[in-house]
Amino acid sequence: MSSLNPLRHDCSSLPADGGGLGHPLSRRRALQCVFGSSVSLMFGSPPLCAQSPTPPDATTAPAARAKAVIQIWLWGGPCHLDTFDPKPAAGADYCGAFTKPLDTKVAGMRINELLPVLASQADKLALLRGMTHGINAHETASYVMQTGHPEGGRIVYPSVGAVVSLFKGRAAGYKSQIPPYIVLTEPQGRFSEAGFLGSKHKPFATGGNPAKSPFAVEGIVAEGISEERQRSRRDMLHHMDTLAKAAPDHPAIASMRRSEEEAYDLILGNGSKIFDLNQESAALRDQYGRSTFGQACLMARRLVEHGVPYITINYKGWDTHKQHFQIMRRQLPEMDKGVGTLIADLTSCGLLDSTIVWWGGEFGRTPKVQNESPWNGGRNHYGKAFCSMVAGGGFRGGQVVGTTDARGEEVTNRPIYPWDLVGSIYELLGIDPDASLPHPLGLPARVTPGKDEKLPSGGRLREIM
Amino acid sequence: MHAIELFGTYPIRRLDAEVLIDAICAVTGTTEEYSSAIPEPFTFLPDGTRAISLPDGSISSSFLELFGRPARDAGLESERNLNPSGAQRLHFLNSSHIRAKIEQSRILRKSLRSADAPNRLATDLYTTILSRPPTEAEKALFRDNLTASTTRKEALIDITWAMFNTTEFLCRH
Numbered sequence: 001m002s003s004l005n006p007l008r009h010d011c012s013s014l015p016a017d018g019g020g021l022g023h024p025l026s027r028r029r030a031l032q033c034v035f036g037s038s039v040s041l042m043f044g045s046p047p048l049c050a051q052s053p054t055p056p057d058a059t060t061a062p063a064a065r066a067k068a069v070i071q072i073w074l075w076g077g078p079c080h081l082d083t084f085d086p087k088p089a090a091g092a093d094y095c096g097a098f099t100k101p102l103d104t105k106v107a108g109m110r111i112n113e114l115l116p117v118l119a120s121q122a123d124k125l126a127l128l129r130g131m132t133h134g135i136n137a138h139e140t141a142s143y144v145m146q147t148g149h150p151e152g153g154r155i156v157y158p159s160v161g162a163v164v165s166l167f168k169g170r171a172a173g174y175k176s177q178i179p180p181y182i183v184l185t186e187p188q189g190r191f192s193e194a195g196f197l198g199s200k201h202k203p204f205a206t207g208g209n210p211a212k213s214p215f216a217v218e219g220i221v222a223e224g225i226s227e228e229r230q231r232s233r234r235d236m237l238h239h240m241d242t243l244a245k246a247a248p249d250h251p252a253i254a255s256m257r258r259s260e261e262e263a264y265d266l267i268l269g270n271g272s273k274i275f276d277l278n279q280e281s282a283a284l285r286d287q288y289g290r291s292t293f294g295q296a297c298l299m300a301r302r303l304v305e306h307g308v309p310y311i312t313i314n315y316k317g318w319d320t321h322k323q324h325f326q327i328m329r330r331q332l333p334e335m336d337k338g339v340g341t342l343i344a345d346l347t348s349c350g351l352l353d354s355t356i357v358w359w360g361g362e363f364g365r366t367p368k369v370q371n372e373s374p375w376n377g378g379r380n381h382y383g384k385a386f387c388s389m390v391a392g393g394g395f396r397g398g399q400v401v402g403t404t405d406a407r408g409e410e411v412t413n414r415p416i417y418p419w420d421l422v423g424s425i426y427e428l429l430g431i432d433p434d435a436s437l438p439h440p441l442g443l444p445a446r447v448t449p450g451k452d453e454k455l456p457s458g459g460r461l462r463e464i465m
Numbered sequence: 466m467h468a469i470e471l472f473g474t475y476p477i478r479r480l481d482a483e484v485l486i487d488a489i490c491a492v493t494g495t496t497e498e499y500s501s502a503i504p505e506p507f508t509f510l511p512d513g514t515r516a517i518s519l520p521d522g523s524i525s526s527s528f529l530e531l532f533g534r535p536a537r538d539a540g541l542e543s544e545r546n547l548n549p550s551g552a553q554r555l556h557f558l559n560s561s562h563i564r565a566k567i568e569q570s571r572i573l574r575k576s577l578r579s580a581d582a583p584n585r586l587a588t589d590l591y592t593t594i595l596s597r598p599p600t601e602a603e604k605a606l607f608r609d610n611l612t613a614s615t616t617r618k619e620a621l622i623d624i625t626w627a628m629f630n631t632t633e634f635l636c637r638h
Binding site: 187189192199202204205207216218219220222223225229230232233236237239240241242243244247250252253255256259260262263264266267 | 477478479502527530531533536546548549550551552553554555556558559560561564600603606610613614619623624626627628630631632633635636
């Protein structure tokens with residue numbers, strides 16, 4: 001079987017680790033001295049009380065194997081039967097029109113017939129068919145899946161991205177101007193990604209559409225304003241800003257000027273070049289698919305090359321209560337091209353071993369198709385059994401973890417709870433899952449729930465680590 | 466620093482998030498939409514609702530969060546964050562949000578329509594945006610800037626943009 005042959009391209013076209021984009025460290029130190037408080041960082045603000053910006057003592061942290069995570073978040077919840085856990089024998093009531101799943105490179109692993117690119121990459125994927133949490137509401141399920149903590153209680157935990165931004169972001173030595181936690185292209189909107197960690201660890205949502213040219217990244221690339229005009233506007237601003245000229249040494253005014261310089265470094269400097277997808281070959285862009293999602297996957301690869309530790313691609317449109325099969329026919333190939341090409345591309349660039357690709361949504365969809373009105377062929381939310389997928393970053397590929405029954409309605413073997421999955425990801429990143437998080441009011445909070453919280457658990461994904 | 470702490474001098478500080486967005490909306494004649502997505506069905510607040518009158522800490526917008534409006538979980542004054550950050554400046558300097566507001570603003574429409582002399586136009590703009598008349602030097606600068614760009618519309622957009630980005634507009638003065 002011919003495997004996907006990603007076109008050769010120069011993966012080293014971007015400087016790794018933001019070479020040439022980072023600030024000289026002295027400016028940050030100067031800020032620290034002037035204000036005697038925590039560092040006023042590029043995309044953040046000092047925490048609520050005087051918390052130290054350095055991450056908690058990481059001596060018990062596991063050895064890191066992965067450096068970055070690309071989270072492909074299928075908003076709405078993809079159906080496990082129609083993606084990675086097909087049940088063709090269950091009857092048309094359950095599998096609908098998808099009766100012939102594809103055999104993949106891996107013996108015995110079959111996936112939906114509309115996912116050929118992923119089938120050819122099956123030796124890199126680990127299908128987590130035993131996912132379960134039992135929650136059928138969007139907001140609650142999103143929160144539980146994205147934070148790895150159960151709902152309820154006083155504390156609003158931060159998502160995996162925000163925790164990675166805390167432990168692997170600027171406080172831990174990340175030097176690029178590009179923020180460490182990026183969302184392509186809009187934030188989900190129904191839960192707070194940063195939780196109690198506050199606005200410093202909110203993701204930077206690019207906005208815009210990567211399939212369009214230029215990719216108008218919010219605040220960095222303004223469509224229709226040339227670099228020359230940006231500069232002339234800046235000059236005009238400096239001439240008109242009489243208050244700043246009158247009292248340049250006033251601390252408030254000086255810090256505003258410094259923030260302005262930082263912002264302009266990003267607008268006029270090399271930072272915006274990373275978002276220019278025209279630097280990639282047209283053939284590669286076609287391979288990813290010229291959809292918003294496909295190009296977002298390509299953008300994510302570029303960001304990983306640059307050294308960004310956490311990227312979320314928010315993929316809308318999976319909440320298919322109605323017209324489920326029509327929408328799947330359209331979206332599955334698009335998703336397949338994007339994710340499949342991304343994994344192949346990361347492999348050919350040598351990045352898959354250090355990049356975790358985490359695919360999934362907040363829950364699955366009911367195995368039994370709802371043919372009655374008003375759904376007329378849709379699937380409802382289903383949190384009892386669903387499927388996620390991980391690849392790369394230390395996870396072994398070509399594996400299946402967990403099984404569901406003949407109809408996909410219950411997990412029969414090896415359940416995987418959200419905290420199991422999230423804890424495994426933290427371990428591979430070198431973040432101690434039992435480390436404590438700095439809550440602004442001093443309440444005790446841990447990266448993942450501890451054993452004392454007595455939550456049902458299938459254990460971390462040791463089988464594939 | 467002692468004098469500043471004891472209010473010996475006027476404390477220059479950045480406007481609060483809600484006040485800032487309300488000021489921009491009032492000056493440009495545009496509105497922001499506030500809605501609560503939790504729970505479904507969504508709640509939409511009426512057009513023209515001002516940010517300072519938002520009843521609930523959870524009804525927010527990305528602008529308000531970026532500029533330090535607290536979620537009001539803890540009732541501590543320190544929860545509100547008035548420190549400037551690169552991301553905030555980036556938003557004002559280059560975001561499509563502010564750009565759309567300027568381009569749709571009634572000041573722009575009015576200035577484009579009027580064939581007023583530049584001095585009169587300068588006075589109008591300065592009083593609308595900065596609440597004071599321009600000095601002679603500023604009027605001269607305004608006249609220069611008006612002819613600097615390729616079109617009058619572009620010049621006016623740039624001038625309005627610059628005024629929104631001055632320290633004077635962003636801080637209480």
